Amino acid sequence: MNTVIDAHNISKVYNPTTIPVYAVNNVHLHLQKGEFTALVGPSGSGKTTLLNMIGGLDRPDEGNIFINGIDITKLSANELISFRLQNIGFVFQSFNLIPVLTAKENVEFIMQLQKASKQQREERVKTLFAQIGLQDKLNERPSRLSGGQQQRVAVARALASRPQFVLADEPTANLDTKSAFNLLDIMARLNREENITFLFSTHDQRVIDRARRVITLVDGRIVQDTAEVSTQHEEAAAVKT
Amino acid sequence: MWLLQLAWKNMWRNRYRTLITMAAIFFAVILSVIASSLKEGIFNNLVKNVVSFYTGYAQVHKRGYWNEQILDNSFETAPATEQKILRQKNVAGITPRLESFALVSSGDVTKGSLVAGIDVEKETAITGLKDKLVQGIYLKSTDTAILLAQGLAERLKLKVADTAVLIGQGYHGATAAGKYVVKGIVKFGSPELNDKALFMPLAAAQDFYSAYGMVTSYVLSFNNTAAAEASVIAMRSSMDSSYEVMSWGDMIPDIKQHITADSNNMKYVQGILYMLICFGIFGTLLMMMVERKFEIGMLVAIGMKKIKLMVLLTVESILTVFAGCIIGLLVSIPVIYYLNRHPLRIGGETAKAYERFGFEAIFPTSTDAAIFINQGLVVIAMGLLISLYPVYKVIRLNPVAAMKK
Incomplete structure (x- = not known):
């Protein structure tokens, strides 16, 4: 398996000169291609800060983050924007879409930023809308879509640029159960069938239950990582045999 | 092209705000054109009266x-x-x-x-x-x-x-x-x-x-x-x-000095008018930036380069300013021509004083094309200057801070 995300000793400190508060404290994180991982923890545990740093939206005060071998902490602000466009898909909690554009235009938007041709855009939009099951909502504005439908369009947009991985910050937080399951089904299927890597922060037990790997953060530190547990189980089983 | 289309759509996302901004620019253009045209017309008429006496x-x-x-x-x-x-x-x-x-x-x-x-x-x-x-x-x-x-x-x-x-x-x-x-x-x-x-x-x-x-x-x-x-x-x-x-x-420097002094006073009045317009446009831009803070942060987060975002916001401002300005100019042209053909007439003692000096007691407007062009350009320049505010905000934008609720 390929390592997509490789974060070494990353820390983020607020108020470093007065009373330092570690939002993220000396975190090591490795994510392989095709993982479906949930980042969980109580409010203020540093989930969003960690996600922002991995997504190149924020910079760590210490440590390095390698995405596909590129140390993004060394990139300039402009280089980071281009890097995000080409490598990372984002799904936010809400207000994800551009309200004046239709669902199709919102998905096309990211490809227009990538200077994709009209034909490429059309084909990709067709595929993505089929995957999220919203072929009949192509020309609807976000205000005419339900919250769940908007989040599905946001997932399509995140995937439109063919990113290395998708970061989702509390994607189901504002959704009812049915919409949340629907969204999770789509994300899980894309992960399974297209081998797309997902890393999402969540409080939502429904999301946690679906994740194949769960990383628990408390006070900015990783206190549990199910990948390590399963690795230990695998190693123990190997020793027994 | 798609950026222009997006700017156009963004312009109409809050119809009332855009219309209010356009109306502010529209009235600004009309008022400044009428003020300048009247000033020029009155001075031209004064000069015509004075020079036709003798010199x-x-x-x-x-x-x-x-x-x-x-x-x-x-x-x-x-x-x-x-x-x-x-x-x-x-x-x-x-x-x-x-x-x-x-x-x-x-x-x-x-x-x-x-x-x-x-x-x-x-x-x-x-x-x-x-x-x-x-x-x-x-x-x-x-x-x-x-x-x-x-x-x-x-x-x-x-x-x-x-x-x-x-x-x-x-x-x-x-x-x-x-x-x-x-x-x-x-x-x-x-x-x-x-x-x-x-x-x-x-x-x-x-x-x-x-x-x-x-x-x-x-x-x-x-x-x-x-x-x-x-x-x-x-x-x-x-x-x-x-x-x-x-x-x-x-040959008659005192009249020229009088016109220069009056023109300068008029510039102060116009300056105040322009400032009011500036505040009007700035107010709506300020509201727009607050309203779209999250969205702008999100656009940068998903990979829209800041320069593109600046162009987008500037095009939105330019379109609004241009539309208000052009409508203002189109409406002001017939108004000015009408007031040139049917000048404002002064009444009472002032009219008598004018007539005593052999002047016709009228305030005609000037139809000099330069007035329309200059006032239009001034308002457009103001609009462009104010549209630097969103550009400045984008330069300083931190997507994480912008998307914080």
């Missing part, structure tokens, strides 16, 4: 005449010189004058007067002298008669058909003396001219002053009076150095 828009003299206005500084008329002047761009007409002073006497009253020998036909074409006639009849070029200004006639107790005796100093110290019949009385708005002026045909004046074939000035009229100053400057470089070419502003 004309420009004069050509022998060099040094204006500083020492004596007959010895006159020059010989030459058809070639007149033709050269008439060939100058924008020059519509020319009339010669021989001007000096003389004592005018009637009975036991004697007054000093300004004697102007004129080409009777050309003079009236430029200064409308014939229209100022209140008694008697206008001069013919062969007459040896005079026209007296009303104030001077009253002081001398002279009426039409009476005889006035003139005595003065002629060309090169010759004695000038003669008796002339008063053929008509003319009335001037300017008290100074009304108390002093006396007109006679050019040939009669040359004979009176023994200045045969001489004139002291050529008075010029222009096709485009707004370009008179530029035409004078052009003429200066093309005329023989023995002549001086003077504009009305050089």
Whole structure:
């Protein structure tokens, strides 16, 4: 398996000169291609800060983050924007879409930023809308879509640029159960069938239950990582045999 | 192209806000165009009134005449010189004058007067002298008669058909003396001219002053009076150095100073107007930026380069400013033309004061295209300047902070 995300000793400190508060404290994180991982923890545990740093939206005060071998902490602000466009898909909690554009235009938007041709855009939009099951909502504005439908369009947009991985910050937080399951089904299927890597922060037990790997953060530190547990189980089983 | 389409869509995302901004710009353009056009129109009318009294828009003299206005500084008329002047761009007409002073006497009253020998036909074409006639009849070029200004006639107790005796100093110290019949009385708005002026045909004046074939000035009229100053400057470089070419502003500097001072005051008023508009546009931009803070942060987060975002926001501002400005200009054009054809009329005491000075009591607008262009450009420039605010906010934008609720 390929390592997509490789974060070494990353820390983020607020108020470093007065009373330092570690939002993220000396975190090591490795994510392989095709993982479906949930980042969980109580409010203020540093989930969003960690996600922002991995997504190149924020910079760590210490440590390095390698995405596909590129140390993004060394990139300039402009280089980071281009890097995000080409490598990372984002799904936010809400207000994800551009309200004046239709669902199709919102998905096309990211490809227009990538200077994709009209034909490429059309084909990709067709595929993505089929995957999220919203072929009949192509020309609807976000205000005419339900919250769940908007989040599905946001997932399509995140995937439109063919990113290395998708970061989702509390994607189901504002959704009812049915919409949340629907969204999770789509994300899980894309992960399974297209081998797309997902890393999402969540409080939502429904999301946690679906994740194949769960990383628990408390006070900015990783206190549990199910990948390590399963690795230990695998190693123990190997020793027994 | 897609950026332009997105800007257009964004512009109408909050229809009322955009319409309010456009309305602010629309009224700004209309108000500033009307204010500028009225200012120009009033000043042009004032200049027209003043120069048509006597000086004309420009004069050509022998060099040094204006500083020492004596007959010895006159020059010989030459058809070639007149033709050269008439060939100058924008020059519509020319009339010669021989001007000096003389004592005018009637009975036991004697007054000093300004004697102007004129080409009777050309003079009236430029200064409308014939229209100022209140008694008697206008001069013919062969007459040896005079026209007296009303104030001077009253002081001398002279009426039409009476005889006035003139005595003065002629060309090169010759004695000038003669008796002339008063053929008509003319009335001037300017008290100074009304108390002093006396007109006679050019040939009669040359004979009176023994200045045969001489004139002291050529008075010029222009096709485009707004370009008179530029035409004078052009003429200066093309005329023989023995002549001086003077504009009305050089000859009546106090009027020019008055116009300059009033123009400056007007600039303050316009400045305040522009500031109000700026605050109006800025207010809506401020609201827009607050409203779209999360979205703008999200756009940068998903990979939209800041430069593209700046272009997007600037195009949105430009479209709004342009639309308001163009509609404002389109509406202001017929308004200005209407007020030019049907000028505002002043009433009451002010109107009487205007009429006493021989001015028509009106406030016409100027239809000079430069006014529309300049005001449009000023408002657009203001809009562009204010649209730098969103650009500044984008430069400083931190997507994480922008997306924080």
